[in-house]
Amino acid sequence: MQIAFWGNSRGKAGITSNIAAISTFMALEMQIKIVLFENHFNLNNLENGFLENSYDDFVMESPFYYHHLGIDQVMKRLDSHIRIQEVIKDAALEPITEKLFYIPQSNTGNKEVFEYELNQILEVLLKELGKFAQIVFVDTAVSDNLTTKTILDTADFIVMNLCQDPFLLMDCFRRFHSIRKKCIYLLGNYDRYSRYTIKYVMRKFEIPKERIAVIPYNTGFKDALSLGRLVAFLSRNMLCSKQDENYYFIKELKRACKIVYNLVCQNKEGSIDTAVS
Numbered sequence: 001m002q003i004a005f006w007g008n009s010r011g012k013a014g015i016t017s018n019i020a021a022i023s024t025f026m027a028l029e030m031q032i033k034i035v036l037f038e039n040h041f042n043l044n045n046l047e048n049g050f051l052e053n054s055y056d057d058f059v060m061e062s063p064f065y066y067h068h069l070g071i072d073q074v075m076k077r078l079d080s081h082i083r084i085q086e087v088i089k090d091a092a093l094e095p096i097t098e099k100l101f102y103i104p105q106s107n108t109g110n111k112e113v114f115e116y117e118l119n120q121i122l123e124v125l126l127k128e129l130g131k132f133a134q135i136v137f138v139d140t141a142v143s144d145n146l147t148t149k150t151i152l153d154t155a156d157f158i159v160m161n162l163c164q165d166p167f168l169l170m171d172c173f174r175r176f177h178s179i180r181k182k183c184i185y186l187l188g189n190y191d192r193y194s195r196y197t198i199k200y201v202m203r204k205f206e207i208p209k210e211r212i213a214v215i216p217y218n219t220g221f222k223d224a225l226s227l228g229r230l231v232a233f234l235s236r237n238m239l240c241s242k243q244d245e246n247y248y249f250i251k252e253l254k255r256a257c258k259i260v261y262n263l264v265c266q267n268k269e270g271s272i273d274t275a276v277s
Contacts, residue, residue, distance in 0.1 A: 001264055002126060004151050006140040007161035008172045014188030015161045016042065016139055017225055018215050020049045022159075023137050024234050026257050027100035035092065035133040037071055037103040039118060039151060040141035041111050047104050050095040052228035070104035071118075078121050078128065088132050095231050101133065119146040126154060135264065152179060156267055159184050159260070164196040173205050183211070184259060190214035190252070213256035218249040 005019040023034050036046055069091035077087045092101040106114040118125075129136045138155070141148050152158060160176070160183045162169060173180075185207055187198055198214050201207065224233035237246045 001134065001267065002130065002136045002138065002151075002155045003157045003159060003260070003264075004138045004140045004155040005159045005161060006148075006152060007142060007163075008176070009163065009165075009168055010042075010142050012163035012165060012168065012189065013161035013186075014163075014215065015142075016044055016046060017049075017222070018159070018161055018186055018188045019137055019139050020046055020225065020230055021215055021221065021234070021253055022257055022260060023135075024049075024095065024100060024230055025238070025253055026135075026261065027096045028231070028234060029238060029254070030257070030261060031099060032135060032261075033099055033101075033133045034135045034137060035088070035101045035103065035129050036137045036139065037129070038105045038139040038141075039115075039122075039147045040139075040143075040145065041105060041114070045105055046102050046139060047093065048228060049225040049230040050093055050102055050228060070107060072106050074103060074125065075117060075121055078124050084128050085132055088128065100231075115146045119150070122147050122150055123154075126151075155182070157182050157184055157260075157263055159186050162187050162201065163189065164191060164194045166196060169196070169201065169205070184263060185212040186256060187212070187214040190216045192216065192248075210259060210262070213259050214252050215256060216249045216252050218246060220246055221249060 005015050007013045007015050019036065023036055026032050027034050038045060071091070073091045074084075074087055077084060088103070089101070092103045094101055106118075126136065138151050140151050158179055160172065160179075162172060162185055164187065185201070187201065190198070192214075198212060202209060202212055220233060220237075221230075224230050237244070237250050240247050240250055
């Protein structure tokens, strides 16, 4: 099962933080085996949420100084078809043992070369990742690079990340109507006191409630992402009480994960087998 996280603008909708939150929570609570990767370069990447950092001792080396594998190693080994499942596991960070795997982004330093090389092997890569995990989540570039169209075309579902900006909302539904039938909508960095609430978006763009959710803005969550403590934050708060300051965030995150899970199950005509192969 392949699910692409995408949107018509980066930053405002929180695409990377949304995919990090949903994948981690689904792995923790639903015990689903998930693999993540990105088809682009971005300083604000998924790795930041999973590798704990101390900015008091900050050094200028890339995280790849400590982690030499990632997507580059997987791409190099795909053609050989030799123990490719082992290569995927070895090349990935494993934030949740046997459940959540993240293949770090390329460290080639050349955007054009990476996009070209990924485009050459993308079909095989997605197939192999689909064998490795029950769900493949892709943090997909907003811009029209070589692989974004292929990822969106082949995805079983697209999580369309929205923000509460009326102009960007109109642009999204005007320009990307053709992929609407396989979209789940997610309002990231959500402010429930904004005029442009989830109810407004549902009514304005005729979205059924089982196809839309929110990820509220939450300071503790944002700090955990910055410090590489995402798994610890969600583990600690997933059963928090209604009196807890993080309850609203966790409640809405659970609902978002349930929407994704239900659509995956419907697509598979039954529940997901959560046994680890």
